[in-house]
Amino acid sequence: MNDATRAAFERLLHIARCDIGRLRHVANFILGVLETRRIRPVRIFAVDHDIARDMATIIGGLVEFLVRNVQKAFRAEIAKLIKL
Numbered sequence: 613m614n615d616a617t618r619a620a621f622e623r624l625l626h627i628a629r630c631d632i633g634r635l636r637h638v639a640n641f642i643l644g645v646l647e648t649r650r651i652r653p654v655r656i657f658a659v660d661h662d663i664a665r666d667m668a669t670i671i672g673g674l675v676e677f678l679v680r681n682v683q684k685a686f687r688a689e690i691a692k693l694i695k696l
Contacts, residue, residue, distance in 0.1 A: 617673030620666035621645075627663065632644065634659055641667055 621642075628639045639657045644651040651671065656664040670694070 613673060613677070616669055620669040620673075621676065623666050624663065624670070634663060641670075645670060 637655050641655050
């Protein structure tokens, strides 16, 4: 996890613990990330700009992580496809 993603996740955890008004949206988003359930990007529209930015940062971090791991796991297969 890069520094920006970690910072965004820490901010959302703080909100989930302290802010009753936005708790449900942020907590459900965090649960979706941690349990690798379906992440509902529509939740971004239910919160303010700063929280939405943190959610988007986390989604971007997950995508980066997945792409990196898929590339490593399937490097040989990808190389074969490129040669075709």
